[in-house]
Amino acid sequence: MSRPVSTYRIQLTPDFGFAEVAKIAPYLRDLGVSHVYLSPVLQAVPGSLHGYDVVDHSRIRQEFGGAQGFREMAGVLAAHDLAVVVDIVPNHMNTANAQFLSVLEEGAASPYADWFDIEWREGKVIVHRFADDLPQSEHYTVVDWREGPGYRRFFDVSSLIGLRVEDPAVFFATHEVIFWLLDEGLVEGLRIDHPDGLADPRRYLDMLRDRSGGVWTVVEKILIGDERLPDDWACDGTTGYDVLNRVNGLFVDPEGRQPLVELFTAMTGQDADYHAVMARSKRDVIDLFFRSEVERLARVAGASVQDLVDLLVEMPVYRAYVTPGEPVDPLARRIVESAAPNPETAQAVLYGSPEAVVRFQQTCGPVMAKGVEDTALYRWYPLACLNEVGGEPDRFGLSVEDFHDFCAGMRPFTMTTLSTHDTKRSEDVRARLQVLSELPGEWAEAVRGWSAQVSFDPHLDYLAWQTLMAAWPISAERFTDYLLKAAREAKTATSWIAQDHAYEEGLRAFAAKAVELPIGDFTALVDRHAVANSLGQKLVQLMMPGVPDVYQGNERTDFSLVDPDNRRPVSFPYAPNSAWDEAKLQVTTQALRLRRRLGPDAPYEPMAAEGEAAEHAIAFGRGRAVAVATRLPVRLAARGGWGATSLTLPHGSWRDLLTGGLYSGRTPLAHLLSRHPVALLERHDL
Numbered sequence: 304m305s306r307p308v309s310t311y312r313i314q315l316t317p318d319f320g321f322a323e324v325a326k327i328a329p330y331l332r333d334l335g336v337s338h339v340y341l342s343p344v345l346q347a348v349p350g351s352l353h354g355y356d357v358v359d360h361s362r363i364r365q366e367f368g369g370a371q372g373f374r375e376m377a378g379v380l381a382a383h384d385l386a387v388v389v390d391i392v393p394n395h396m397n398t399a400n401a402q403f404l405s406v407l408e409e410g411a412a413s414p415y416a417d418w419f420d421i422e423w424r425e426g427k428v429i430v431h432r433f434a435d436d437l438p439q440s441e442h443y444t445v446v447d448w449r450e451g452p453g454y455r456r457f458f459d460v461s462s463l464i465g466l467r468v469e470d471p472a473v474f475f476a477t478h479e480v481i482f483w484l485l486d487e488g489l490v491e492g493l494r495i496d497h498p499d500g501l502a503d504p505r506r507y508l509d510m511l512r513d514r515s516g517g518v519w520t521v522v523e524k525i526l527i528g529d530e531r532l533p534d535d536w537a538c539d540g541t542t543g544y545d546v547l548n549r550v551n552g553l554f555v556d557p558e559g560r561q562p563l564v565e566l567f568t569a570m571t572g573q574d575a576d577y578h579a580v581m582a583r584s585k586r587d588v589i590d591l592f593f594r595s596e597v598e599r600l601a602r603v604a605g606a607s608v609q610d611l612v613d614l615l616v617e618m619p620v621y622r623a624y625v626t627p628g629e630p631v632d633p634l635a636r637r638i639v640e641s642a643a644p645n646p647e648t649a650q651a652v653l654y655g656s657p658e659a660v661v662r663f664q665q666t667c668g669p670v671m672a673k674g675v676e677d678t679a680l681y682r683w684y685p686l687a688c689l690n691e692v693g694g695e696p697d698r699f700g701l702s703v704e705d706f707h708d709f710c711a712g713m714r715p716f717t718m719t720t721l722s723t724h725d726t727k728r729s730e731d732v733r734a735r736l737q738v739l740s741e742l743p744g745e746w747a748e749a750v751r752g753w754s755a756q757v758s759f760d761p762h763l764d765y766l767a768w769q770t771l772m773a774a775w776p777i778s779a780e781r782f783t784d785y786l787l788k789a790a791r792e793a794k795t796a797t798s799w800i801a802q803d804h805a806y807e808e809g810l811r812a813f814a815a816k817a818v819e820l821p822i823g824d825f826t827a828l829v830d831r832h833a834v835a836n837s838l839g840q841k842l843v844q845l846m847m848p849g850v851p852d853v854y855q856g857n858e859r860t861d862f863s864l865v866d867p868d869n870r871r872p873v874s875f876p877y878a879p880n881s882a883w884d885e886a887k888l889q890v891t892t893q894a895l896r897l898r899r900r901l902g903p904d905a906p907y908e909p910m911a912a913e914g915e916a917a918e919h920a921i922a923f924g925r926g927r928a929v930a931v932a933t934r935l936p937v938r939l940a941a942r943g944g945w946g947a948t949s950l951t952l953p954h955g956s957w958r959d960l961l962t963g964g965l966y967s968g969r970t971p972l973a974h975l976l977s978r979h980p981v982a983l984l985e986r987h988d989l
């Protein structure tokens with residue numbers, strides 16, 4: 304079965320549906336992508352701007368154009384040699400659905416009682432008052448929102464109820480439209496949302512592959528550090544956060560770690576030990592959100608709540624790969640045993656009842672997501688470009704050799720990405736922040752000067768200055784919205800569930816004053832080098848192994864922040880309005896078009912520059928193509944440029960698709976990279 308060469312992610316909204324996607328088909332074709340990658344298309348809560356709150360799996364969302372609109376869009380895309388990938392949500396659905404309403408009305412006698420992961424208490428399900436029109440029934444009990452509901456949910460969102468998709472009846476009922484789209488050839492690929500929430504991701508993927516015929520499938524699996532996707536998961540790879548963090552690391556100077564951590568601790572008073580902050584953050588979210596989940600786990604595991612809390616806090620990954628009734632993987636056993644406070648607790652979640660084993664793994668993910676992504680990353684941020692989904696903010700930099708080793712082990716059709724609808728900041732915001740690792744002294748002077756003029760909360764100000772500089776120019780409204788979200792996620796002075804209105808008014812006043820400072824002067828200094836990072840990481844991501852994804856609008860410069868900022872409407876077609884903009888669009892277009900010419904099987908061949916500045920080049924071959932990018936541009940400039948550093952090209956004549964220049968043999972990088980900080984070469988004499 305065919306696989307995508309590249310994808311372009313579109314965030315569908317009620318104002319940008321199937322008809323609007325069809326209209327931009329010529330633009331996407333000319334850009335060079337092979338597949339249009341759509342956010343969820345099934346019927347969701349009316350007005351939903353993301354679509355992950357499905358209410359009806361039997362219908363394509365009417366606000367987007369319904370089934371007929373989807374069919375017409377697919378036809379237009381196919382006429383432009385474009386196919387479709389869709390995002391699906393097997394783990395949960397919104398509680399405002401007919402099936403759950405039936406459960407509330409009829410209790411365990413409902414034909415849909417087995418659809419949902421419910422813990423029945425004396426024949427009743429515990430719910431929050433999520434709607435004013437709950438049916439009159441004796442089959443549920445309403446509790447205060449501070450208590451957890453009596454069902455598995457998506458993280459701490461009680462309006463998103465967990466599905467028992469491991470049940471074949473539920474699996475087929477919730478995938479009927481998706482299978483129809485696949486059977487008719489209207490869809491050629493799937494992105495699976497949040498597989499860590501599933502009772503058995505491996506079995507789910509096996510079922511999906513058996514029914515879909517092996518369609519290209521990637522999973523939103525968050526991998527930490529050296530963790531790799533299990534070999535027995537029947538999918539083509541991840542959605543690319545593992546790649547994102549490694550590409551990001553290529554452009555971060557490890558020598559910046561000590562001065563930036565020292566600056567961070569001096570500015571914020573925060574602990575220099577990230578892992579201590581992470582552990583406290585996990586404990587905080589368990590106390591705030593997940594006490595009922597841990598108590599339910601304790602009941603089925605026969606372990607103490609406190610021991611399970613200690614285990615969940617120390618778990619370094621989102622899931623332990625353990626299947627009830629099968630031998631425990633040695634690596635999973637080592638991870639759990641090293642995290643557990645005692646052998647008995649590890650035994651209970653590794654070898655206990657099937658429900659205990661499964662529920663433990665389903666609890667790890669929410670604690671990691673809320674404790675790390677949505678808390679610790681807003682508390683510990685010496686260099687905020689490292690604070691990404693799956694990232695480790697205390698790991699500064701990645702060597703070229705380590706990057707090549709990572710690429711050698713990649714699945715050939717895994718997705719690669721730099722920006723998504725869930726990243727904490729866009730790739731070009733990160734490109735600017737990467738420069739700070741090379742300018743820690745200049746950055747410290749600038750931050751201290753700004754703080755002397757405007758200050759508010761030491762726990763937040765340093766993140767605010769990084770964000771303001773890297774997203775510049777930004778309106779006071781967008782900046783304020785970001786800071787309010789950051790403060791509520793950090794949960795140190797205000798939070799989503801206990802907002803301190805006086806604090807938040809002070810935060811608004813701080814934002815309004817901060818944007819009046821001449822922050823742009825420092826951003827202009829950073830941009831002399833950030834453009835190299837921006838183009839370099841883009842070229843590397845588009846040309847390395849895997850299926851490259853471009854998030855909407857990121858074929859040109861984009862300085863968006865965390866959602867909902869990064870889900871703002873994008874205008875098509877787009878006319879570049881700066882040299883940086885034009886260069887990024889050119890790099891993206893040429894790389895995507897070249898990938899289509901190369902085909903999926905082009906081998907990845909690490910290349911090494913030679914000379915005193917060799918560490919500043921990342922280069923590799925892909926069959927009849929070669930990609931070269933500059934890294935750590937500040938230090939490169941400080942040492943006087945490339946000097947005599949060169950790159951030996953494979954035999955033949957090579958044309959740079961960005962400049963038209965012809966090269967062969969041993970080529971000085973000072974010449975090859977004189978007009979752009981990157982080069983994209985294609986064999987010219989074939």
